[in-house]
Amino acid sequence: MSDMTKCNGKINGIEGKTPFLIGVAGGTASGKSTVCKRIMEKLGQVDMDNAQRQVVCISQDSFYRDLSKEEIVKAEKGQFNFDHPDAFNEKLMETTLRDILEGRKCEIPVYDYKNHKIRKDDMVTIYPADVVLFEGILVFYFPEIRNLFHMKLFVDTDSDTRLARRVPRDINERGRDLDQVLHQYMNFVKPAFEEFCSPTKKFADVIIPRGADNLVAIDLIVHHIWDILHGNSHPNGLNNSRLGTSSDIRR
Numbered sequence: 001m002s003d004m005t006k007c008n009g010k011i012n013g014i015e016g017k018t019p020f021l022i023g024v025a026g027g028t029a030s031g032k033s034t035v036c037k038r039i040m041e042k043l044g045q046v047d048m049d050n051a052q053r054q055v056v057c058i059s060q061d062s063f064y065r066d067l068s069k070e071e072i073v074k075a076e077k078g079q080f081n082f083d084h085p086d087a088f089n090e091k092l093m094e095t096t097l098r099d100i101l102e103g104r105k106c107e108i109p110v111y112d113y114k115n116h117k118i119r120k121d122d123m124v125t126i127y128p129a130d131v132v133l134f135e136g137i138l139v140f141y142f143p144e145i146r147n148l149f150h151m152k153l154f155v156d157t158d159s160d161t162r163l164a165r166r167v168p169r170d171i172n173e174r175g176r177d178l179d180q181v182l183h184q185y186m187n188f189v190k191p192a193f194e195e196f197c198s199p200t201k202k203f204a205d206v207i208i209p210r211g212a213d214n215l216v217a218i219d220l221i222v223h224h225i226w227d228i229l230h231g232n233s234h235p236n237g238l239n240n241s242r243l244g245t246s247s248d249i250r251r
């Protein structure tokens, strides 16, 4: 029996449901979060209360490991490698995803890019949902995590475009200066993308060229998710969706 087929059952007296777990990988600033947002919008899942939501998105960045004081000093100078697999708390990531697959309610911290640590006082509750999107640069890197996904998407955006998006984002939203962003990009982000992230493209079921600009790909993916949630094509017979009818899919 696979890890996922044994998930349907009662947890704390509540019927646990196995969410459809989708991994969304891709280089930095490729548009992973934006693609996830579009999928959620199309499924009509954005303007609603967290507890009611049937499609939720979690970032791998919530699973960066705690840094030592020396590592924080390096990070502040753009000299820490946040793009290496060792920067993540792999065990916590796996345990959390397994809890989600077993229909348990989970608390996920929000990551603070300005201080290079999770905000322990700012937790988001993830309620049992129909669909869980897990996005990040290395979500397909760790085999134990990769094997948990029911569907794997890779957002494939040209590296010049990604750098052109990352520079203003890191300066405006993540409290960095230009020298720091470029130093980090050339020394860590780019080489780690080539060594650890790009090779995981081969594990994807669907590669999305141009990210959120690719409306056709997003539409096809949304319809596929819909069919799985409402039909019997899911390997675990997932057909208990609380999403509405297919005419509710947004154009």
Ligand SMILES: Nc1ncnc2c1ncn2[C@@H]1O[C@H](COP(=O)(O)OP(=O)(O)O)[C@@H](O)[C@H]1O
Pocket: 026, 027, 028, 029, 030, 031, 032, 033, 034, 035, 165, 166, 169, 210, 211, 212, 213
């Ligand atoms: N198709 C797009 N066109 C223009 N800007 C985009 C597009 N997709 C994403 N962006 C912008 O690029 C930056 C990175 O996008 P994001 O979705 O956060 O990427 P990732 O999650 O892969 O790091 C954000 O500022 C976002 O608004």
Ligand SMILES: Nc1ccn([C@@H]2O[C@H](COP(=O)(O)O)[C@@H](O)[C@H]2O)c(=O)n1
Pocket: 027, 028, 029, 032, 061, 064, 075, 082, 083, 112, 113, 115, 116, 117, 136, 137, 189
């Ligand atoms: N303290 C940190 C943590 C991470 N990063 C960078 O974030 C990138 C991953 O996030 P995306 O939204 O771009 O996928 C990754 O490339 C890290 O370099 C950081 O700069 N500081």
